[in-house]
Amino acid sequence: xxxxxxxxxxxxxxxxLVASAIVFLMLRFIPGDPALLMAxxxxxxxxxxxxxxxxxxxxxxxxxxxxxxxxVVEGNFGTSIxxxxxxxxxxxxxxxxxxxxxxxxMTLSIVIGLLVGIVSSTRPYSLVDNVSMFFALVGVSAPAFxxxxxxxxxxxxxxxxxxxxxxxxxxxxxxxxxxxxxFTTPVLARQTxxxxxxxxxxxxxxxxxxKGLSERAIVYGHxxxxxxxxxxxxxxxxxxxxLGGSIVTETVFAYPGIGKMLIDGIFARDYPIIQxxxxxxxLVFTFLNLLVDMTYAYVDPRIHYE
Amino acid sequence: xxxxxxxxxxxxxxxxxxLGSGLLAFFVTCAIFAxxxxxxxxxxxxxANNLAPPSSEHILGTDELGRDLLSRVIHGARISLHLGxxxxxxxxxxxxxxxxVAGYYGGAIDQIVMRAVDIVLSFPTMLLAIxxxxxxxxxxxxxxxxxxxxxxxxxxxxxRSTFLYLRELDFVQAARMIGASDPRVIFxxxxxxxxxxxxxxxxxxxxTAILSAAALGFLGLGAQPPLPEWGAMLSKGRVxxxxxxHVTLYPGLAIVVSVLSLNMIGDGLRDALDPRMT
Numbered sequence: 018x019x020x021x022x023x024x025x026x027x028x029x030x031x032x033x034l035v036a037s038a039i040v041f042l043m044l045r046f047i048p049g050d051p052a053l054l055m056a057x058x059x060x061x062x063x064x065x066x067x068x069x070x071x072x073x074x075x076x077x078x079x080x081x082x083x084x085x086x087x088x089v090v091e092g093n094f095g096t097s098i099x100x101x102x103x104x105x106x107x108x109x110x111x112x113x114x115x116x117x118x119x120x121x122x123m124t125l126s127i128v129i130g131l132l133v134g135i136v137s138s139t140r141p142y143s144l145v146d147n148v149s150m151f152f153a154l155v156g157v158s159a160p161a162f163x164x165x166x167x168x169x170x171x172x173x174x175x176x177x178x179x180x181x182x183x184x185x186x187x188x189x190x191x192x193x194x195x196x197x198x199x200f201t202t203p204v205l206a207r208q209t210x211x212x213x214x215x216x217x218x219x220x221x222x223x224x225x226x227x228k229g230l231s232e233r234a235i236v237y238g239h240x241x242x243x244x245x246x247x248x249x250x251x252x253x254x255x256x257x258x259x260l261g262g263s264i265v266t267e268t269v270f271a272y273p274g275i276g277k278m279l280i281d282g283i284f285a286r287d288y289p290i291i292q293x294x295x296x297x298x299x300l301v302f303t304f305l306n307l308l309v310d311m312t313y314a315y316v317d318p319r320i321h322y323e
Numbered sequence: 324x325x326x327x328x329x330x331x332x333x334x335x336x337x338x339x340x341x342l343g344s345g346l347l348a349f350f351v352t353c354a355i356f357a358x359x360x361x362x363x364x365x366x367x368x369x370x371a372n373n374l375a376p377p378s379s380e381h382i383l384g385t386d387e388l389g390r391d392l393l394s395r396v397i398h399g400a401r402i403s404l405h406l407g408x409x410x411x412x413x414x415x416x417x418x419x420x421x422x423x424v425a426g427y428y429g430g431a432i433d434q435i436v437m438r439a440v441d442i443v444l445s446f447p448t449m450l451l452a453i454x455x456x457x458x459x460x461x462x463x464x465x466x467x468x469x470x471x472x473x474x475x476x477x478x479x480x481x482x483r484s485t486f487l488y489l490r491e492l493d494f495v496q497a498a499r500m501i502g503a504s505d506p507r508v509i510f511x512x513x514x515x516x517x518x519x520x521x522x523x524x525x526x527x528x529x530x531t532a533i534l535s536a537a538a539l540g541f542l543g544l545g546a547q548p549p550l551p552e553w554g555a556m557l558s559k560g561r562v563x564x565x566x567x568x569h570v571t572l573y574p575g576l577a578i579v580v581s582v583l584s585l586n587m588i589g590d591g592l593r594d595a596l597d598p599r600m601t
Binding site for chain 1: 438445447450453454458530534541542544554557568571572578582
């Protein structure tokens with residue numbers, strides 16, 4: 018397993034390098050002088066010159082990329098055009114919020130999704146199963162921003178039970194996380210159900226039953242663990258979708274996370290912010306995939322004992 | 324009984340799939356005959372009558388500029404379906420080509436191609452689409468391009484694994500042994516047999532494409548006003564949520580039902596084409 022782990026960690030390095038290269042190139046694809054783009058409106062000539070030097074815009078492209086990477090490693094993502102504050106500072110203000118929201122939403126997703134999936138698989142084609150799977154289908158078809166808005170309308174506007182926008186209290190997290198889980202919970206539930214059905218059909222389960230093991234021991238002890246492998250893969254992909262979905266959800270609920278920062282940045286043409294936000298997302302996502310693969314290595318005995 | 328007929332009958336037995344087909348037929352009709360079905364001009368504003376709740380005059384009410392919501396939703400079907408089909412179609416062509424080359428030739432080509440695909444996949448799909456639109460600028464066409472590009476990696480992966488499997492089978496080996504050229508083997512032998520998962524994936528991808536495009540539209544990065552794209556309509560109506568929820572409710576419902584119909588069909592196709600369940 019150690020070899021797998023080391024190899025996997027090594028693989029992330031080229032991924033991060035290329036991802037950062039893409040982010041770097043992104044800014045330079047936009048028509049216009051990057052220094053002017055990053056300086057904002059009506060910049061003084063000294064400011065433009067300073068920017069040119071800092072990002073090495075007079076140098077050939079590969080040198081520029083190296084300077085970009087050096088800046089990134091030093092934590093210098095540039096200065097926001099809109100606020101005048103360092104981008105790294107803006108990120109540090111907002112990243113915790115996004116992380117909290119994502120973690121809460123993902124945990125909810127996993128707990129509910131797995132439970133529903135297991136229950137459904139133990140009573141296949143029953144009313145519970147059919148109803149759950151139908152709702153799962155609807156959940157997957159509804160856009161997160163619409164469910165968010167509808168939830169907002171019912172719970173915040175009409176009933177006034179929960180706050181609609183912003184952060185501050187745990188109550189502020191409720192609506193956004195429910196909206197976010199709308200897509201991932203059904204996916205996890207469906208995958209768990211089909212994995213479990215697959216496993217429950219196996220001979221060794223029949224053996225366990227004929228040995229007289231209790232149903233609970235069979236389901237949770239034997240079947241669930243083996244069904245877990247594809248579920249983990251799907252969970253990893255889902256977390257990625259969740260991160261992407263959080264961009265929209267944060268906008269809907271005016272939740273001050275990285276997603277909202279990115280969108281605000283795009284409309285304000287605040288390119289340093291856009292660059293910073295995209296880079297953060299790419300890094301977090303890569304790290305996440307790494308975590309998922311590590312979990313995989315731990316759970317899948319074929320890799321574990323390699 | 325032919326295999327095709329068997330698949331068709333299996334599909335028909337799935338009630339959800341049939342329901343989905345009916346709903347999709349309804350949407351496609353709306354999309355094609357929007358000009359005749361819509362009671363009003365979707366772009367005609369009537370500011371005196373804006374944010375009107377559903378009534379006998381305007382079945383779904385009017386939006387913030389007084390335009391008839393029903394007409395806009397019907398025309399929105401045309402935009403969404405158009406968007407879905409074109410972005411998936413383009414992604415299909417490019418993705419299958421890439422995956423086929425990687426899967427058929429294997430070796431170094433496979434490694435390089437798949438590494439490239441993995442790197443593109445290191446960005447969450449929504450983020451990728453947003454990045455592309457941030458560079459290209461907002462608009463319906465750019466949204467189509469962005470969504471299309473974000474779908475390519477999935478097709479490449481799928482085609483590659485199918486090709487890796489089919490390439491080893493006897494009939495392919497036989498064709499190569501009698502000297503069939505590589506393109507011939509790919510197009511005449513392997514590709515026709517790899518269609519099933521591609522069809523299922525494409526149906527589900529059109530659903531995803533509609534959702535992604537609606538999200539872009541909602542963020543203001545996709546179809547621009549006054550185009551009646553469902554996501555954009557939701558974005559405009561959002562401000563009036565307290566006083567006129569219908570402006571947000573109905574376009575959203577349209578998205579849900581159209582995507583749902585595609586998902587139902589996709590699931591039904593997947594079950595019908597599944598060789599194990601005969």
